[in-house]
Amino acid sequence: MTQADDKESYRAWLAKVNQLCGNFAARPLDGKFYGEIDSGYARGLKLSTVTTRGVNLYRSREEIKRGNDAWFYTVFQLEGQAVMEQDNRQVILEAGDITLIDAARPCSFYWQQTSRQVSLLLPRQKLEHLREISSAERLPNHLPMVQLSHRLLQESMTSPEMNENESEAALEAIICLLRPVLHQLDARPSRRDRQFQKIMALIDEYIQSEQLRPEWLASETGMSVRSLYRMFADKGLVVAQYIKNRRLDLCAQSLRNAHDDEKLAGIGYSWGFTDHSHFSTAFKQRFGLSPGEYRKRYR
Structure with a gap:
């Protein structure tokens, strides 16, 4: 042919x-x-x-x-x-x-x-x-x-x-x-739900890293920042607030197990809070106690 x-x-x-x-x-x-x-x-x-x-x-x-x-x-x-x-x-x-x-x-x-x-x-x-x-x-x-x-x-x-x-x-x-x-x-979860679960897992994986910000998350997952914010808004969440609260919850968990001689600033730093004053203020807003008071209550 x-x-x-x-x-x-x-x-x-x-x-x-x-x-x-x-x-x-x-x-x-x-x-x-x-x-x-x-x-x-x-x-x-x-x-x-x-x-x-x-x-x-x-x-x-x-x-x-x-x-x-x-x-x-x-x-x-x-x-x-x-x-x-x-x-x-x-x-x-x-x-x-x-x-x-x-x-x-x-x-x-x-x-x-x-x-x-x-x-x-x-x-x-x-x-x-x-x-x-x-x-x-x-x-x-x-x-x-x-x-x-x-x-x-x-x-x-x-x-x-x-x-x-x-x-x-x-x-x-x-x-x-x-x-x-x-x-x-x-x-099975929809493709959007699977993507959201992937983002949540990525947040936990990099929760101790300073680079964990909405812009970095969007880049790592191939999304625009606007799409990322919209995805979290659909779940009733704000991405930056969720990251901060997740870090604070993990700080609280560490404080409950911390020794008296362990520095509070070091605990905050280990979970991504580079400024101790900001860490202390944010912690008190979330839990009603300063990090030091929280450790005394739960030690």
């Missing part, structure tokens, strides 16, 4: 993807391109079987606004390996795995080596019971519900005698089988 034939095959494949699956753009990867896509409207099951390699298929804001986004792509990996990306997450699918990709948000698929998968369109309203769908999450092939979903899909694809009602029932059954797995994902 000539280079011109390869380009024509590539353009024809992308055009068919856009016809069957919605608007996508693509770019070639290293290696020789190969692409096939078979339409699959098994009655009520709107699906496509994609066999390809050497291409990156993606859906940007531009493609989304020109097409329908009222569904999820439920990707059933049949053979080979595929890489799916969405919402700063990346999942590597092996044969038997499943993932969900939201058609309303940018996504990217990478097929470096030959891969075969079925993409089933799952109407968005079918998943309204879930608080937040975690897209680009691997539903692994060892889970019984995932295995049963694969079997049911393949049985439906090879049963031409199915009528519209039966195929609709098959779609509902696949959703029911995946629902327990999706509920587990739904119960």
Whole structure:
């Protein structure tokens, strides 16, 4: 096959993807391109079987606004390996795995080596019971519900005698089988909550350091200072105040175990208070006692 034939095959494949699956753009990867896509409207099951390699298929804001986004792509990996990306997450699918990709948000698929998968369109309203769908999450092939979903899909694809009602029932059954797995994902902390937990852990890790300030925290976590303040405000907190109070609480804990000859200024300094006068004032504001009085009461 000539280079011109390869380009024509590539353009024809992308055009068919856009016809069957919605608007996508693509770019070639290293290696020789190969692409096939078979339409699959098994009655009520709107699906496509994609066999390809050497291409990156993606859906940007531009493609989304020109097409329908009222569904999820439920990707059933049949053979080979595929890489799916969405919402700063990346999942590597092996044969038997499943993932969900939201058609309303940018996504990217990478097929470096030959891969075969079925993409089933799952109407968005079918998943309204879930608080937040975690897209680009691997539903692994060892889970019984995932295995049963694969079997049911393949049985439906090879049963031409199915009528519209039966195929609709098959779609509902696949959703029911995946629902327990999706509920587990739904119960996990959101990406924003995980980021907040990461920031709190970073504060504890560097609580004794002078460099621990909102600006440093934002830089270390790849956020703007404004976004950091907003994240804490959503929790009813002020980031600088939280750091100061966390330090004071740890100082109080140290004071309860301190010896009489241990210098108060040294205890404050060890938890990030470089100015003893500031430490003493802040401590009394929080606990109603000076550090010295607090140590006498709790020693």
